[in-house]
Amino acid sequence: MTSSNNQVPHLSFFKRLGLSYKLRPYLVGSSEVLAEFKALKSSKYFFDLIDNDELYYDVSNADLMVILGSVTLKSLNVILRAYEQLPQPKLVIWFESAELHLLNQHSMVVDLEKHMKINLKVNTSVDSPEDIMDAFIKLREQL
Amino acid sequence: MSSNISNVLKKYANDSEYVKEGNTHVISCQLNKFDFFINLIKKELDFILLIDICVVDNLKRNNKNNSNKRFEVIYQFLNMELFERLRLKLSISEEEYIPSVKKYWLNAQWCEREAKEMFGIAFEDSSYQNLLLVKDDISFPLRKDRNYQTATFSQIDKLRKDRSSENTLLSKYQLARNSHHVTGLSEIEIQERNEQVLKVQTEIGLYHRGLEKNMESISYTQSINLVDRLNYYSAPINSSGWCKAVEDLLNIEIPERAKGIRMIFCELSRISDHLNCLGTMASTVADTNYYFFSIELREMILELVEKALGSRLGFGFARIGGVATDLPSGWISSCMDLLKTLKQAMDSYSKILVKNEIWMRENQIGGISAYDAINWGYTGPCLRAAGVNYDMRKNIPYYFYDQVDFDVIVGTTGNCYDRFLVRIEEIKQSIKIVSQVLDNLPPGECRVVDLNNDLKSKNPNAVAEFCQLLNQGMKPVSNEVYSSIESPNGELGFFIVADGGKHPYRVKIKAPSFCTMQSFPKLVRYNNVDQIKPILSSLNIVMNEIDR
Incomplete structure (x- = not known):
């Protein structure tokens, strides 16, 4: 599936963003945010804006792409390819890493x-699941 | 036997070529004697485990060795009977070729590839491709005369052009994404016939951030935050390992209480890491419910860690010379309660899965013999599952591990089921260790010099020293040290070369997952395609520490 097949945004997308x-x-990359993403699925947090049935989704079934940590020359290729496959409207959150400023x-x-178009860039070091929740809520407010 | 090794080495090396530092034999040699020493080390002295290969560029080094050659290639070995280490230092110039040692130690292949791409060291096997960097990158970034601010635009443009000209099938990239079988991003290409795996090619380096290069330009204390991110599921172990290495370099003995606190948090993070691995394994073969069960248990540990350290994953826990904070009041009793809960939970985990026939049958895959595991450079639970009784906490003890009663869990066949059993039993042993340390936690300071107290008393000298330390940082004398710690995946080592400056001259990180990932194609060959995921998850590969 390529991006050319998905030029028209899903009309139901904005309806989907309702509370229900x-x-x-779609998670790509690797940083401590990944560990905290898993914690969102625990009973303590159980963040109901994210689907908790599966751990990972294919890019073609995903609603948005979440880039975790630094992007390297080698992983850029993979991330761009995934971005092409992401259904419209292409929403991207990038959790930057502290290593970027080395x-x-x-x-x-x-x-x-x-x-690529980044809808939300979180450039602080994420050290709790609440930061991830905050990012998702901010993205919803943007839309 | 130990004196035998010294005698044999003294026989063949001059006084200037052989030194013994603690339990480490250090030999310096030139290229003409290299083959002879390698044969001697492998065949006569039984150093059967190759820990790592490190290269040091002497271009800007203050204390150069006797040899005027630019590079020093350093081989680290371990004798598995005497638990003694050997460091072979080979001086070479840019034009010289080194014979490959991969015929003796299989894990040498990736180490040599890394040395070639990072420093341009020429090995006799010319077929080596780039491992961590992008294809055809011959910039040798870890050389001392290279200094990059950012990746150049021409490099990125070239990559984009390459990508647009590729006619690669998308299926190749199906595994080039995060999956819960591997922590991080990796690319695995599989060739199969009738669902039988014929060939597997792994592509690593997708998360290569150049940590080692960056650690050369920041202070020893600043590096703690970088090493924390190697395996973020067990961050306290990473920072403890780094601080232990720097303390060895500075010859600092940390207070007894700090050792105890480090042991507690290291074991708690080991439990947390093992739980993550067990949950992942269970979710690949059985159901994701087991994964959520593991997450719940892990969450209880993280909550406790947050109470003590302020950060859930335990970042910035260790300090050079001790730990960041002492335990808060009431923490010990809540930790005791948690250990009871964990013990009960692990019993129920065992009841569900350990004797479950379907689980046992599904996991009789991905076996490796003890001989092969050593040859591939395995350490940690994967090596112990293959039947080798080697645990750094028992064999080369540090902190109070020699005074604590615990067992080393050893498997027999080295397959996925054995790796599962070893991890589940190690959790129980870690619970045992933590409860013993909590019972006997020594009182006193938790740092070498408690500067806060001195500052409170307004001692002007202490304030001046503190400000000087903040401005200039530590300046260890020129020396080199290899120090390691038992991480959840195996031996996590740091090789530091200091030249008297406030930054390390060279740092090499020995990541345990580096060896297991290297052997992965051999483990899955001739297995069913469906069995790749359980094998991968049982190895608990963390890409962050491999790619560095």
Whole structure:
């Protein structure tokens, strides 16, 4: 499935974003946010804006893409390919990593915005599931 | 026997070439003697485990060795009977070729590939491709004369052009995404016939951030936050390992209480990591409900860690010379309560799965013999599942592990079921360790110098020293140290070369998952395609520590 097949946004998408609908995020990348994403599925948090039936979704079934941590020269290829397959409207949250601000970045992509549209960029170090919940709520407010 | 090793090495090496530092034998050699020493080390002295291969670029080093050659290739070995280490240092220039040692140790292949792409070291096997960097990148980023601010735009543009010209099937990328069998991003290409796996190719380095390069330009204390992110499921173990290495470099003995607190949090994070692995394994073979059960248990541990450290995953827990904070009042009793709950939970976990015939049958895959596991450089639960009784906490003890009563769990066949059993029993042993340490936690300070107390008393010297330390950082004398710690996946090691400056001159991280990922194609060959996921999840591969 390529992006050309999905140019028209799903009309039901905005309806889905109502309280009854649970989002299916496509997770890509690796950072501590991944560990906290799993914690969202515990009974303590049970964040009902995210679908808790499955752990991971295919990109073609996902509602939005969540990029976790740094993007490297090597993973950029995979992320762009996944972005092409993401259904319309393409929503992206990027949880930046603290490593982005290091001195020597021989393999890091700092300006991901030039390659794809990022709807929400969280550039603080995420150390609790509440930060992820906050990001999702902010994204909904944007829409 | 230990003196035998020294005698044999003294016989073949001069006084200037052989030194013994603690339980580590250090040999320096030139290329003409390299083959001889490698044969001696493997065949006569029984150093059967290759821990790591590290390269040091001496271009800007203050204390260069006797040899004027630019590079030093350092091989780390372990003798599994005497638990003694050996460090072979080979000095070479840019033009010289090194004979490959992969015929003796299978895990040398990826280590050599990494050395080649990062430093441009020429090995005799010319077929080596890039491992962590992008294809055809010959910039050798870890050399001392390379300094990058950002990845260049030309590199990114080239990548995009390559991508648009590719006619790759999307199915290749189906595994190039996060799946809960691997923590992180990896690319696995499978060739199969009639659902039987014929060939597997793994692509790593998708999360290569250049941590080692960056650690050369920040202080020892700042590096704690970077190493925490190696395996974020057990962050206290990573930071404890790094601080232990720096303390060895500085010759600091930390207070008894700090050792106890480090042991408690290391074991709690080991339980947390094992629970994550068990849940993942159970969800691949049985049902995701088991995964949620593991998450619930893990959440209880994280809540307790947050009470003590302020961060759920335990980031920034260890400090050089101790730990960040002492235990708050009432924490010990709530930890005791948690241990009781965990013990009951693990019993019920065992009842559900350990003797479940379907579970047993489904997991009799991905076996590896003890000989092969050592040859591939395995450490940790995967090695113990193959029947090798090696646990750093028991064999090369650190902190109070020699005073604590616990068993090393050993499997027989090294398959997925054995790896599962080893992890589930290790959780029980960790509970045992934590409860013993809590009972006998020594009183006193939790840091070497409690600067807060000195500052409170307004001692002007202490304030001046503190400000000097903040501004200039620590400056260890020029030395090199390899220090390791038993992480949930195996031996996590840090090799630090200091040259008297406030930043480390070179840091090499020995990640345990690096070896297990390397052997993965061999483990799954001739298995069914469906069996890839259970095998992968039982290895508990963490890409962050592999890619670094």
